[in-house]
Amino acid sequence: MxxxxxxxxxxxxxxxxxxxxxxxxxxxxxxxxxxxxxxxxxxxxxxxxxxxxxxxxxxxxxxxxxxxxxxxxxxxxxxxxxxxxxxxxxxxxxxxxxxxRSAAADEPDPIGDERLKLIFACCHPALDKKTCVALTLRSVCGLKTEEIANAYLDGHEAMAQRLVRARHKIAKAGIAYEVPGPDGWAARLESVLAVVYLIFNEGYASGSGHHIRADLCEEAIRLGRLLTRLKPDEPEIEGLLALMLLHHARRAARIGASGEILTLEAQDRRLWDRAEISEGLALIEQALCRRRPGPYQIQAAIIAVHAEAPSFPRTDWQQIASLYAELTRTADNPVYELNRIVAVSYVEGPGAALACLKPIAMALVEYQPFYAVQADLLARDGQIDQARLAYRRAIELSQSEAEKLFLSERLDGLPTGPA
Missing domain, CATH: 1.10.8 (Helicase, Ruva Protein; domain 3)
Known part of the structure; x- marks a missing residue:
């Protein structure tokens, strides 16, 4: 049959x-x-x-x-x-x-993992970082072009064209895809770390329609552990692994009984994985002691502040705002600034935070979290009608049912009044 x-x-x-x-x-x-x-x-x-x-x-x-x-x-x-x-x-x-031939004598294999070897091979120094990371995510990790574009805040067509141009350049220049030996790792490490982190982020980015894709998160953590063994004295690898562990430790508390997203404020901290938190805290402390700070270490330090806070009201928001300010100095990334603004809202109030949103609004015009943050700040500032508009725009841009449910409940929970 x-x-x-x-x-x-x-x-x-x-x-x-x-x-x-x-x-x-x-x-x-x-x-x-x-x-x-x-x-x-x-x-x-x-x-x-x-x-x-x-x-x-x-x-x-x-x-x-x-x-x-x-x-x-x-x-x-x-x-x-x-x-x-x-x-x-x-x-x-x-x-x-x-x-x-039936079999060949095995050559020394310092990496020892097929996927990590291919990531190193694809992160070729002849390509710019954004291009080789995008190409690796598409070809090796199976992410869709749209998901990669969203990760970079790019248009879908622009990212598709970037990938096409990259393939043409590879073919025309005869760029060889070979797994580098230890002497070649340093030139590719920044791109390799970016690939691993974007795999992890996609696990929480809801591109698949689900809020959490544990398989992607766990694969990224597995790759991070392999990298720490390959280069045990590299603080940015330690910082990245710490960052992923500290984020992933909260996974059991992120979704409510009805499938809705739970904010950090609403999460039951008893559900956080304390073993992963302890491992992450030890890693970031070890990395920072090497006195070669980088963006992954700073982000891990921010999440460590959350992990160590006994409750949401007792979080050290001033320290978090300061760390985000330091992070924005490492890269021109409006998402870092958006997160800093959230921290500022708990230090100086929602009104002060709203004023900080204007300079980054155009850069994040299609970024759903921007409107979710804006809606929350407007609601906390008493601007209910404007908050409704922002929540509706956030719902339009959302890609998962969990996000839409969360945002819709926030919208429905606003005080009644003229629409």
Whole structure:
């Protein structure tokens, strides 16, 4: 029986392999093919072949090994069909050799993780940081172009064009995708850390329609732990891991019984993971003792203040505002300033904070949290009609049901009066 019902489990298995193991398969292919685009195309061809062959013959004993073997063969076929066949003859010979030999002696592998190796390979110093991070998130981590654009506060079309130009540059310049040795890590580390943090952020960015995607958060933390072992004396790696742990420690308290988002003020702090908090606090203290502060360490220090506060009213908002002010000096990022303004509202009042919003309004015109913050400040300042407008705009821009539910409850909870 080969009807749609019978084919569905195979399609689901292929989709699961692509999501869970796609990065590792792609990393191995890039290492052997030495061509990122060819590796992507070969893997895609193999997945399409799997849909046909596995429906006919059932799942193979080792699906990943089957996909790797077929992907290499598909890559050879693509090279043979290409216009510059003769120029590619050395590559074809290399791939045929890989096909024919049963196993090769393992070379030293200091990284030891396929996904992390591919991230290092993709974060090529010949590309600017934003471009290589975006390309890595799209190709290796499976994030959608729209999700990457949202992370950078870019237009979706602008980000799509950036990715197209990057692929053209890679092909034209002949940029080789090779996993660097330890001597090459430093030149790529800033981009690698950005990739890991944006994976983590997407876990909480609701791009998938769910408020929390624990799989992305936990994968980012796993990569952060691997990086600390690779470079144990690097404070920004420690800062990033601390930041992720301190954020993730609050996950059980973030969503209410009805699926609504709970603000920091409303969260039951007894649900916070104290083991993760202790680990995060120890990491950030260790990192700051190295006296080489950076943006990840500063952000972790901010979250540490929240983690150590016995309650929301007893939070040291003045220290948080000062830390955000220091963070804004490290990068021209309006989101850092927006968070500083929230802290200012608890120190100087909502009116003072509202005045600070105006200079960053244009930069965040399509950023949902800007309107959520604005609505909260307007409501606290007694400007109820304006708060309603801001909440409605925030709801329009929201991408998850949990966010929409939270914002709608805030809107409905405003004092009654003329709309």
């Amino acid at each position: 080969n009807g749609p019902a019978a084919r569905a489990p195979i399609a689901e298995a292929i989709d699961r392999i692509a999501r869970q193991d796609g990065g590792r398969l792609l990393s191995s292919l890039v290492g052997s093919l030495r061509d990122f685009q060819l590796a992507e195309d070969g893997l895609q061809d193999a997945l399409e072949s799997a849909l046909i062959h596995w429906n006919r013959n059932g799942l193979p004993v080792s699906p990943n090994a089957w996909l790797m073997q077929v992907a290499r063969r598909k890559a050879i076929d693509r090279l043979r069909r290409s216009a510059n066949f003769h120029a590619k003859s050395a590559e074809i010979a290399h791939l045929v050799e890989l096909e024919s």
